[in-house]
Amino acid sequence: MTTAHDRTPHATELRAAARHLGRRRFLTVTGAAAALAFSVNLPAAGTASAAELDTARLDADPFTLGVASGDPLPDSVLLWTRLAPVPYQADGGLPAKRVDVRWELALDERFRRIVRRGWDTAHPEFQHTVHVEVGHLDPGREYYYRFRAGSWVSPVGRTRTAPDPSSRTRELSLALVSCQKYDEGYYTAYRHLAQDDVDVVFHLGDYLYEYPVNATGGSRAYPGGTLPALFNHETTTLEDYRLRYALYKSDPDLRAAHAAHPFVVTWDDHETENNYADDVPEDGGPAEEFLIRRAAAYRAYWENMPLRRPQLPDGPDLKLYRRLHWGRLAQFDVLDTRQYRSDQAYGDGWQFPGPESEDPRRTLTGDAQERWLINGWRRSDALWNVVPQQVTFALRNQNSAVPAKLSMDSWDGYPASRDRIMAGARAAGVENLMVLTGDVHVHYGFDIKRDFADPDSPTVGTEIVTTSIATGKDGSARPSNYDDLTAANPHLRFYNGLRGYATVRLGRDQARADFKTVSRVTVPGAPLTVSGSFVTEVGEPGLKPA
Incomplete structure (x- = not known):
């Protein structure tokens, strides 16, 4: 930390300028951005994710880290999971291949009334995490969700949508x-x-x-x-x-x-x-x-x-x-x-x-x-x-x-x-x-x-x-x-x-x-x-x- 005696306005301005320079220099640090794969887009064809894992080869439970949901909107829920059959291993126990993951959203915990289902891809560049934004849902409603990869089924999660924006919720x-x-x-x-x-x-x-x-x-x-x-x-x-x-x-x-x-x-x-x-x-x-x-x-x-x-x-x-x-x-x-x-x-x-x-x-x-x-x-x-x-x-x-x-x-x-x-x-x-x-x-x-x-x-x-x-x-x-x-x-x-x-x-x-x-x-x-x-x-x- 910087000490009090050099906190003059001139020093503050110099430090601010140095920080902006540092942010620009970040983008030019040799190999850093590429090595850390800091692209804001999903991996493109030709990267490691272009190869697909045969989910029949998943011989251990990939859902060891559970499921989650977040940021409820009136018409949408965000569902999360990460595939990691060996979680205390750097690659999570999976090769550098993409994995197709199925998801289901239902009105009941036993999934007798499924209202939405689909597929998403777990990319190795994102450590085989999955972020699914499920839309066209009813506001103010409780839902249950789960994921599937190969023959494996995740734990069941419970989530909900926010009420209608005009609702005078009690x-x-x-x-x-x-x-x-x-x-x-x-x-x-x-x-x-x-x-x-x-x-x-x-x-x-x-x-x-x-x-x-x-x-x-x-x-x-x-x-x-x-x-x-x-x-x-x-x-x-x-x-x-x-x-x-x-x-x-x-x-x-x-x-x-x-x-x-x-x-x-x-x-x-x-x-x-x-x-x-x-x-x-x-x-x-x-x-x-x-x-x-x-x-x-x-x-x-x-x-x-x-x-x-x-x-x-x-x-x-x-x-x-x-x-x-x-x-x-x-x-x-x-x-x-x-x-x-x-x-x-x-x-x-x-x-x-x-x-x-x-x-x-x-x-x-x-x-x-x-x-x-x-x-x-x-x-x-x-x-x-x-x-x-x-x-x-x-x-x-x-x-x-x-x-x-x-x-x-x-x-x-x-x-x-x-x-x-x-x-x-x-x-x-x-x-x-x-x-x-x-x-x-x-x-x-x-x-x-x-x-x-x-x-x-x-x-x-x-x-x-x-x-x-x-x-x-x-x-x-x-x-x-x-x-x-x-x-x-x-x-x-x-x-x-x-x-x-x-x-x-x-x-x-x-x-x-x-x-x-x-x-x-x-x-x-x-x-x-x-x-x-x-x-x-x-x-x-x-x-x-x-």
Whole structure:
């Protein structure tokens, strides 16, 4: 990270110019783009995918990594799977040949009422992943789906379409998940989520971690060390990231949650590298080198997530921010606060705010995404305007000192950016604003204040922060900084540091948030508890105990 003393406007301009030069140079790095196969189009004839695999030769189950669906639209669902009979192998156990995959969509789990069926091709260039966009469907309907390759049949998944855009839908139930470091605990929360009654799941980042995973799986303590050594180093190449997704998706509880509910995903930092900012790596270094790593991470992310074609990456860029609707009940503006941000101020971490962090030119979203968000609010006719994103939005003083240290990686490190967003919401007349957040491995419930420095300032929205699925190991219900944080932030209405997930039920009169936790993740099978429940009423923002 760059230190504070060289943060003059002249130095900032030079660094910006260098980053643009680095992005251009990425395209000319000898052999890099070709070696990583970063074409935005499907493989053409004459490439490795031109050869077709005889599926009769599939002598092992290729659906070891399960199925998933995502980004529900009123008339369309996105279905995903990846063929990998040997998932802990770089090629997944398949030759560099294309594989024809059949899919079926039905109204019932036993597939007696099939409404759509078809074929898609799993290309080796995309690690034999399949992204099927099934259209011409009825809005607001539940569907079941499955895939076939040769004689093998995938697990059955359940998905749904969004309601008709003009529908005055009465209710929507959603879940928030984040931060699932494989080697720090079991995915027990996902097992409970698979059985929970929700319409859609929002994954708010850190789907995987780039750090080494040892042979015992860390806290999972596999007897005898059963994981191969290829996981025991940091991910930097396309092959590394692909293998890491295979490791994470080998977890049965994660697969169960994906099969049970459609997911809407966005990344944070660890899908690429901890606390990177745009093309600036965590520990500094040439932008053009980091962009090669970022391109590998972004491509592997698209391959392994239930994302649609508009999110297909172009080299080191992937437009992940997007807008979804749930009738006229809710508009979801899914943000990317990592790819376009200014570098963290004062070397990152918890620092005192000052001229560098408060520079009005600093941005967390980038100018284009900021305009897109505010313009979307101006056109919104939704009752609830919901912003799924990554890092804590509300002010979070570390303690009651004046001034107090703030996290430079969160919106506190970009206060001018936050002020512009809040001013845009106010100008657009947004009354029922809800921000959904991950990243921090604890449950928070915040009131969003017009002026965080004034506790009596009007409350203008609500932020629901979900804890981690596994990151941080077991955690505790009352973290060591509980007293300091709650005393220093009167707008903080709830704080719990156990693992789990949150659910939000949006209605026409109010929204209810339930913070759900498990007692332990270092051993499997812990029960689920509702640790806190709150409501926020339409037209009266702010959290109240349910």
